[in-house]
Amino acid sequence: MLSSPPSFDGGNDLHIIQIEEIQSPYLLIPIPEADLPTPTSLLYLSNSTSVASHPNPSHNPCILSKNMPTLHETSSLVTNRTAIDSSGRIGSLYDAYKDTIIGPLNVNMTEKQHEEFKSRKCMIINGNSDQKENILKTIGLENELRLSLSLNLRDKTGLAEILDYSNPINEYTRFFYYSYLDREETIIHNPVNIANKDKSAKPPIGTTHIITGVQTGIEIIVVLQLVADTQRIVEIDNVLQRLRTFLVNDDKILKLTQQEENLLANIIHTKAFSNIHVLRDVNIFYDICRCLKQSQNKSAKYIISYRLRPIKWLYPFYTGPGVEFISLPEHLSNNIE
Incomplete structure (x- = not known):
């Protein structure tokens, strides 16, 4: 710290100031203890807090940025996302703007809990002519x-993949x-x-x-093209409802x-889209x-959806591009397709 003793007049309107360096009695920027996960480079001194006003070295005048959400604020923001790409795992990083898996994070996440559902829908x-685009909305795919x-x-x-389905779609x-x-x-x-677990781990740019x-579990959409026969279609629809x-x-x-099986023979084209590869070929x-019936109440290890938390849940001070994810406004959701 620089100390300035009183100046004296040197003549000709000149003032000579003598400066000497002394040791500051205060620690200007407190160093976090070794077990704190927060990077020190993202801490700052509050404008309203004076270091000199807190001579007690145990007091920490460093505070979070006012724009930085607290751990409590971010930990409750859980987002569900259908696993169009089923390669993700717990600990994988996710770009919610492009809905892509970025890669795994090098941290230990071995302690997990499980909950069984065994639920079916x-x-x-x-x-109709534009149903191909809207079918994903109908089944609840996120906006x-x-x-x-x-x-x-x-x-x-x-x-x-149903979005690339090229066959005609109509009332049949x-x-x-x-x-x-x-x-x-x-x-x-x-x-x-x-x-x-790993303080050196940092999320890549684009991680949200x-x-x-x-x-x-299992998720599947089967496109069925029926014969263009109004009476026969009514009968086929009854069999579909029974199934x-x-x-x-x-x-x-x-x-x-046997009669119901014969009616299903009037399905002239069948195409399946699923999170399970083997079903796509049937x-x-x-x-x-x-x-599908045989697989019920059995353990299914095929991923159908993810639960996402903001990257700040794990790294509260991460400030990479796009880290503040903004969901699509509700009034725009009907204009996507």
């Missing part, structure tokens, strides 16, 4: 993810949607403790979220009469339904 949607797909910000994989088209939620796995770490939970009931309820055996609808 099934619906049948009648087709931001639908926007990323519409803008080609990410590849169309899994269920999203049916969309058969089925989902089976087996279980959810989430981490139970305190985020501060996770960060302490981290995957802290995954839901596993839907079989899949949703706890009936052990899925069994149709082109007989009744076989698909039997596969």
